[in-house]
Amino acid sequence: MRTYTLVASLLAVASAPVIAQNLELDKIGGALGGTLDCPIHGNPNEPYALLLDIIEQQTLLPQLGVTLDITDQFAWLTAITPSYLGVTDGAGNAIATTVLPNDPVLQSFVLSMQAIAGSGPYRVSNLVRVTPQAANTFEPALNNPVVPIAGGGAIAGSNGDVLFVGGSGPVSTNYSSHLEEWQLGGATFGVGLLSQTTTLADGRVLFTGGLSLATGQPTDEAAIYDPATQTTTTLTMSSPRAGHGASQMGNGLVLITGGVLSFDLANPLTLLTSVQNSTELFDPSTDTFSAGPVLLEARALHTSTTLTNGQVLIAGGITLVPIINVPTVSSTAYLFDPNSGNFGLPAFFSGARFLHSATQLSNGKVLIAGGLSLDLTTFLTTLNIADIVIGTRDDCLVYSTGFLFGSFASVQGMQVGRAGAGLAPLPNGGALITGGFQLSLDIGNGQFLAGATETADIFSQGPNSITPTGSMAAPRLFPLTLSLPDGTIMVVGGGPLEAEIFQL
Secondary structure (H helix, E strand, O other): OOHHHHHHHHHHHOOOOOOOOOOOOOEEEEEOOEEEEEEEOOOOOOOOEEEEEEEOOOOOEOOEEEEEOOOOOOOHHOOOOOEEEOOOOOEEEEEEEEEEEOOHHHHHHOOOOOEEOOOOOEEEOOEEOOOOOOOOOOOOOOOOOOOOOOOEEEEEOOOOOOEOOEEEEEEEEEOOOOOEEEEEEOOOOOOOOOOOEEEEEOOOEEEOOOOOOOOOEEEEEEEEEEEEEEEEEEEEEEEEEEEEEEEEEEOOOOOEEEOEOOOOOOOHHHHHHHHHHOOOEOOOOOOOOEEOOOOOOOEEOOEEEEEEOOOOOEOOOOEEEEEOOOOOOOOOOEEEOOOOOOOOOEEEEEOOEEEEEEEEEOOOOOOOOEEEEEOOOOHHHHHHHHEEEEEOOOEEEEEEOOOOOOOOEEEEOOOOOOOOOOOOOOOOOEEEEOOOEEEEEEEEOOOOEEEEEEEEEEEEOOOEEEEEOOOOOOEOOOOEEEEOOHHHHHHHHEOOOOOOEEEE
């Protein structure tokens, strides 16, 4: 039988029996021509074997007394593939590694994998699925969300799971990166556009503000979702806010900054002049809001990014010229220090922008991508919407901490201008930049038009550079872009109902 070689191999490396515990299998990689790593977590110093197949069905292995979720037709591969057969280390860990052939035919298969470990009784791990894919490309996910996802946030869970909250309305959605499939989760809180979703240190999620789903206006509604108990507690901020910032600081408090009080695209001056300079502090230990320090410059549609030192970088956005309260676009940034409770003096960067994107990189720096520019000089005189001059930026900024405030470096090279782009940090200090939109004004109809893009770029550091990469299947604006536990990147929302996977 096909498993004879496997049984003999396991017996050959068998050690003394140990107390049985769970056997876990993970995966990292999956690029054609690249390395596929399958970490195994079991008992210390015990034999293991990794099995691979392309058919999933219940299969009894009577010689080992276990039942697989896959067939055993390729069990012989285990004995001839280096690292697919071996002994775990003193901590119970091992990594089975192979190089996937650079053959496009593999993309039509789903590789299903399980590990067997022990020396009697034997144990079988969880099932893991791998969908081979060409590097630097997007492909449709193996399965799509059971309900549409638009915004919200994602929480990394246990066993390779990711919980999506807020963007599916009042229900959470769970994605298993091991199985590459979705399941509905518990009831939660639905958020509108221009809201903020902040994952707290204790694993809960804070939702704040945005445009009310009922009225379309900025709301003071907030909520806490606890994924452990699947319960939601509704809260109220001191002020309605949309297009605000929210970041958890090193002291555990969440800094909530600025935002607009009203939202009326038919009267953009009202939108621009309702920018706030107030802040709030949320305390997760008491689930309460309190007044924070006043911003030196009112702002909305800015970014708020927590640094490795626990401070928060507030950058760009729509602001008001002090005293005369004339709206303009900011080219300043501030550092908020939770220890002193104060904003420092402003620092200036090249290229004022709002509705840009920002993320902390793996090296501690911050990438700020794209955004919109705005010239209101003539409009403020004529109040004619046709005199608003809008641009979409195709450059990025890299913020580095340093003496006093730190510094900004400009990086050119995105394929197109992008506002509302998705960002996902890469392990080497880079980032994937996805989608976004270019904003234009239809003078004839007096309407703003958002042209979404399906293109994507990769930012690399050392030296800073931007290069194009494979495009998505469909344009997306404000996509949710996040790194998955298996090393790939998921893009979901922003228009299309389908999810896409980017393979590094």
